[in-house]
Amino acid sequence: MPAPTTHDPVIRVDHLRKTYGRTVAVADVSLTVGRGEIVGVLGRNGAGKTTTVEMIAGLRERDGGTVSVLGLDPERDGAALRERVGLQLQESALPARITVREAVEEYACFYDHPLDPDDLLRDLGLLDKAGTRYAALSGGQKQRLSIALALVGDPEIAILDELTTGLDPQARRDTWDVVEAVRRRGVTIVLVTHFMEEAEHLCDRVVLVDAGRVVAQGTPAEVAAQVGAEQTLTFRPSIPLDAHVLRVLGSVSAVEDAGADVRVRGTGNVVQDVMVALADAGVRPHDLRVHRSTLEDAFVRLTGVGPEADAPATTPSEV
Numbered sequence: 001m002p003a004p005t006t007h008d009p010v011i012r013v014d015h016l017r018k019t020y021g022r023t024v025a026v027a028d029v030s031l032t033v034g035r036g037e038i039v040g041v042l043g044r045n046g047a048g049k050t051t052t053v054e055m056i057a058g059l060r061e062r063d064g065g066t067v068s069v070l071g072l073d074p075e076r077d078g079a080a081l082r083e084r085v086g087l088q089l090q091e092s093a094l095p096a097r098i099t100v101r102e103a104v105e106e107y108a109c110f111y112d113h114p115l116d117p118d119d120l121l122r123d124l125g126l127l128d129k130a131g132t133r134y135a136a137l138s139g140g141q142k143q144r145l146s147i148a149l150a151l152v153g154d155p156e157i158a159i160l161d162e163l164t165t166g167l168d169p170q171a172r173r174d175t176w177d178v179v180e181a182v183r184r185r186g187v188t189i190v191l192v193t194h195f196m197e198e199a200e201h202l203c204d205r206v207v208l209v210d211a212g213r214v215v216a217q218g219t220p221a222e223v224a225a226q227v228g229a230e231q232t233l234t235f236r237p238s239i240p241l242d243a244h245v246l247r248v249l250g251s252v253s254a255v256e257d258a259g260a261d262v263r264v265r266g267t268g269n270v271v272q273d274v275m276v277a278l279a280d281a282g283v284r285p286h287d288l289r290v291h292r293s294t295l296e297d298a299f300v301r302l303t304g305v306g307p308e309a310d311a312p313a314t315t316p317s318e319v
């Protein structure tokens with residue numbers, strides 16, 4: 001799949017490839033990221049997400065394809081990009097006894113124009129933990145610290161890998177707020193995630209990767225619609241329903257019995273059409289539920305598994 005044209009791309013990846021021995025970690029990935037966007041890289045375990053973003057960040061050499069970040073090649077111009085690209089890795093390896101402020105100050109030394117550590121900690125809700133040792137932080141606080149370390153150099157692009165894995169729902173939502181605040185400062189964000197809800201909430205566009213290839217990309221709604229714009233209505237009719245009343249509607253593709261319920265599938269204005277037809281027939285729909293395709297449906301359909309399956313999902317393809 002070729003990379004779509006994005007207005008003013010700050011990252012452009014074409015036919016990226018990486019193998020480890022006989023394992024093809026990234027077979028063929030093309031994508032673009034526009035300035036100021038939040039783009040999610042989604043895929044099951046082992047799909048090649050981390051390897052892809054590590055090549056974008058210049059941490060791994062590619063075997064094929066091209067990568068342009070802010071007009072530079074991360075392999076050739078790594079030193080120049082280190083100032084402009086912040087990276088939050090899956091696991092940060094900080095010493096247990098280092099305090100939050102010491103960690104941020106230490107990282108700040110690597111950059112020519114770092115943010116003020118206390119301002120950054122305040123923005124991330126960590127200022128009251130500035131003197132706390134790393135080992136004593138909660139999971140959510142450790143995540144926020146790792147975001148602080150990715151941002152302390154005041155980068156134009158931040159790459160965040162599995163930002164909220166292991167966090168409880170409240171800590172996850174707090175972290176989303178942090179990411180949105182970072183974006184409001186104009187930072188472009190590449191987000192690797194397993195969580196479809198996170199992608200739907202945060203991302204302007206998503207790139208769905210499976211077995212080292214891009215299988216879909218677009219807005220979350222566009223990707224969800226790729227597996228079909230079908231909607232399903234389920235309800236319990238107040239009086240026996242003649243299915244023919246609904247089958248004749250152009251937007252209805254199927255009417256099925258589901259125990260005491262009726263299930264109607266269709267597209268377009270199916271919900272409205274069914275409501276009008278039921279009203280005309282004097283039928284009230286009790287317990288009405290409407291289901292539209294979600295990003296998670298697309299994920300399952302296009303990759304064959306649920307996004308949070310534990311199994312090492314990808315049987316690595318072999319050369």
Ligand SMILES: Nc1ncnc2c1ncn2[C@@H]1O[C@H](COP(=O)(O)OP(=O)(O)OP(=O)(O)O)[C@@H](O)[C@H]1O
Nearest residue numbers: 020023025043044045046047048049050051052316
């Ligand atoms: N250093 C390495 N040496 C050998 N194989 C590797 C190495 N790093 C990754 N792989 C393999 O490459 C494939 C892609 O791995 P990668 O970590 O990029 O996937 P991922 O989508 O980020 O997965 P996860 O969601 O589990 O982090 C996997 O089969 C993995 O086992």
